Amino acid sequence: MIIYGSKGSHLRTAPLAGTSCPACNTPEAMKASVYARYAHVYWIPLFPFSKAAMAQCDHCQQAWEEKSLPTQLQPVVRELKKSTRFPLWTWAGVAVFAVIMASGAIAGRFHERDSKGWLTAPHAGDIYTIHSPGDSTKYSLLKVLSAKGNTVEVVANEYEIDDRSPLSELNSPEKYSKESESLTVLDLQIMHNKGQLTDVDRPGK
Template sequence: MVIYGLNTTPLRTEPLLGVPCPSCATPNKLQVSIAGRYAHAYWIPFFPFGKIATASCTHCGLSLQGKALPEAAQEQARDLKKQTSLPLWTWSGMGLLAAGLLWASIAGRHHAQAEAGYLAAPHPGDIYTVRANDKATDYSLLKVVDVKGKTVDVVANEYQIDNSHPLDELNSPAKYSKTPYPLTQFELQIMKNKGQLTSVDRPEE
């Protein structure tokens, strides 16, 4: 369940001079308060969502909001609203989200660079996650057993599973074929470009 909604936070309060209370008629007892409204998710403020002016009488306790404010108080309330800005913390959630996305993008780029490096300079023990084509949802593994110049010898895993990260489940020696076959770096690059080779892992690192 996602818990979200609007919260308010008090920002400032000023006396409404010269405006008598519409209920008890006491002069100079009205004050106007500006509250900031913000959207939250799980109580983390995400972004500001406007401001609300409330007029209240310190004498009789009357409280009026927005358009219900006395005519004479409307302009002062509007000015005060304009002069009051919402604190930056009302953007906290967006900040966290942006930081998270930035981190994921940096981590993703780092991972892609590492994979490109593994593919360009293969080591025995490297494991390629592969599938029949870029639409297939069944994945299997190829393990590099030897590197000879621009060619690697791989053994194919004899299982495939419906999981794009099959490493944990399939990577045990008994599950691989005993018969290696060669693949050139060019072929591997084509498989990667076609979405057949989806991941390169170097388990000892």
């Protein structure tokens, strides 16, 4: 279960200089408070989305919500709201997500670099994700039995599924053909360039 919602937080309270109380007429007794509303997930603030204000008289204690604010107080309260910034912590969740996204992108780049190296220097146990672009959305696997010089012995998986990462579902020994075939490293490169070989996995790496 994901717990999310919105919360309010007090940002600041400041006197409303040059005003008097609409209720008791006491000069320089008015103050206003500004609150932020922010979205949260699991109580981690994600991002702020609105500000609210209220005004109160220090003398008679009469208070006004923003929507029922007397006209003469509206411009000063609006100014106070405008000059009150959302504190950085209300963006904490967005910052956390940005860091997660950035590290995901970095991990993705490392994987791609490894895969290219693995394709030019195959190892027994490497598994290629294969796909016929254009024809279908189906993906299957080729497993390297042995690699010697420029030649690799592979067995084809006899199943194909609608998943760009079929490894976890298809990679069990009984799903592979008993017949192996030979390919060259050049064949693999060509298949990769044509988009027929979309990924290389080296289990354990």
